[in-house]
Amino acid sequence: MKVAFATLGCRVNIYESEAMTEKFKSEGYDVVDFDEKAEVYVINTCTVTNMGDKKSRQYISKAKKKNPEAVVAVVGCYSQTSPDEVSAIEGVDVVLGTRNKGDIVYYVNRAMDTKEKFVVVKDVLRNKVFEELKIEDFEGKTRAFLKVQDGCNRFCSYCLIPYARGAVCSKNPETIIDEVNKLADNGFKEIILSGIHIASYGVDLEERKTLMDIIEEIHKINGIKRIRIGSVEPRFFTDEVIEKMASMEKMCPHFHLSLQSGCDATLKRMNRKYTAEEYFNTVVKLRERIPNVSITTDVIVGFPGETAEEFNETFNYLKELRVAKMHIFKYSPRKGTKAADMKDDVHGTIKEERSKLLQELDRENEKNFIQDFIGEKLEVLVEEKLKDDNRYIGYTSNYIKVIIDSTEDIVGKIITVRLIENKGDYATCTIES
Numbered sequence: 364m365k366v367a368f369a370t371l372g373c374r375v376n377i378y379e380s381e382a383m384t385e386k387f388k389s390e391g392y393d394v395v396d397f398d399e400k401a402e403v404y405v406i407n408t409c410t411v412t413n414m415g416d417k418k419s420r421q422y423i424s425k426a427k428k429k430n431p432e433a434v435v436a437v438v439g440c441y442s443q444t445s446p447d448e449v450s451a452i453e454g455v456d457v458v459l460g461t462r463n464k465g466d467i468v469y470y471v472n473r474a475m476d477t478k479e480k481f482v483v484v485k486d487v488l489r490n491k492v493f494e495e496l497k498i499e500d501f502e503g504k505t506r507a508f509l510k511v512q513d514g515c516n517r518f519c520s521y522c523l524i525p526y527a528r529g530a531v532c533s534k535n536p537e538t539i540i541d542e543v544n545k546l547a548d549n550g551f552k553e554i555i556l557s558g559i560h561i562a563s564y565g566v567d568l569e570e571r572k573t574l575m576d577i578i579e580e581i582h583k584i585n586g587i588k589r590i591r592i593g594s595v596e597p598r599f600f601t602d603e604v605i606e607k608m609a610s611m612e613k614m615c616p617h618f619h620l621s622l623q624s625g626c627d628a629t630l631k632r633m634n635r636k637y638t639a640e641e642y643f644n645t646v647v648k649l650r651e652r653i654p655n656v657s658i659t660t661d662v663i664v665g666f667p668g669e670t671a672e673e674f675n676e677t678f679n680y681l682k683e684l685r686v687a688k689m690h691i692f693k694y695s696p697r698k699g700t701k702a703a704d705m706k707d708d709v710h711g712t713i714k715e716e717r718s719k720l721l722q723e724l725d726r727e728n729e730k731n732f733i734q735d736f737i738g739e740k741l742e743v744l745v746e747e748k749l750k751d752d753n754r755y756i757g758y759t760s761n762y763i764k765v766i767i768d769s770t771e772d773i774v775g776k777i778i779t780v781r782l783i784e785n786k787g788d789y790a791t792c793t794i795e796s
């Protein structure tokens with residue numbers, strides 16, 4: 364039997380697809396590419412934007428075209444928030460939500476045997492139990508995403524995720540350490556701690572552990588050379604956390620701090636829990652205490668009520684902040700959120716113009732950030748070989764992408780390189796002995 368996966372969205376979904384893959388393999392399934400003919404197709408969906416829903420639907424129809432007899436299972440955020448819509452799509456046989464992905468093989472096998480449709484979506488807003496999905500190996504990868512937390516209690520006014528993922532729940536600390544030990548035994552050098560809102564890690568645990576406690580435990584594990592964390596908000600970085608991070612040699616100096624807007628009035632409408640000034644001060648402190656630190660961020664343009672003045676405030680703020688990379692999103696309303704009921708008074712063409720302006724700034728900032736390291740010696744974890752070429756892609760600890768020439772297979776190794784040429788969004792380098 365063959366199973367094929369399509370995974371949309373964030374690192375948490377990537378992690379959960381890997382975990383489901385391991386479950387299928389342990390039941391004797393072969394995992395094949397989504398373009399191949401398979402008996403089972405799993406679509407792990409995303410609903411963060413309207414585009415996520417649309418792509419999910421495209422994958423469903425692609426699966427049915429590849430094999431009309433296949434069992435098609437749809438799981439994840441889109442099926443959690445719109446189970447009726449998803450189950451009504453022609454060809455869908457199994458619909459699961461975000462907190463029962465571990466049951467996937469059971470329901471797929473039942474759908475295959477009975478030819479019945481199964482729609483099993485739990486009420487995540489009441490569910491406070493972390494669904495244990497373990498991973499021991501990420502096929503063909505050198506970095507392992509480790510999901511340590513699920514859910515979000517923040518309810519930013521534009522975001523559907525708290526409805527799709529439910530309340531904060533955290534993975535048991537001992538299970539995390541056990542899993543990281545296994546990943547280290549399997550040769551993984553870098554761990555990326557992921558979650559929906561990882562800064563909230565531990566708030567639901569009886570034994571009040573924090574994300575920082577977990578990082579300190581992982582730091583002690585031999586074999587793990589790098590630790591990265593997923594997206595956090597500025598308030599996570601208290602002075603104490605910054606000092607601890609600064610003293611940990613395995614902690615990658617790369618932090619993704621979601622900003623969304625540099626204007627306080629917009630942040631307030633978004634229900635974000637910090638001011639633009641607080642954010643700025645956090646970045647200044649991180650830069651002072653952690654050498655070579657790279658800050659990346661997310662920005663939404665065209666949020667309801669974003670006037671030209673408000674956008675200019677954000678633009679000038681970002682110009683001064685000079686982050687290494689921005690992910691820019693044009694606001695699109697998500698039904699069921701507070702912002703969807705606000706008057707979406709920013710026209711699509713204005714959103715497009717604002718997005719273009721920020722993209723230009725982003726290209727300039729990224730190039731300038733890389734330029735600061737040209738001529739420097741840095742360590743790189745080599746991730747993959749480029750096709751039909753003796754060139755490899757790797758990342759520095761502060762997340763600069765580098766292309767390395769080598770006749771030797773260096774995938775999975777940490778090597779020292781000197782950056783020689785700035786290509787805008789990556790650098791070329793020479794290997795140093």
Ligand code: SF4
Pocket residue numbers: 515516517518519522523524525559560
């Ligand atoms: S913090 Fe805000 S944007 Fe992030 S998942 Fe929670 S509600 Fe969504």
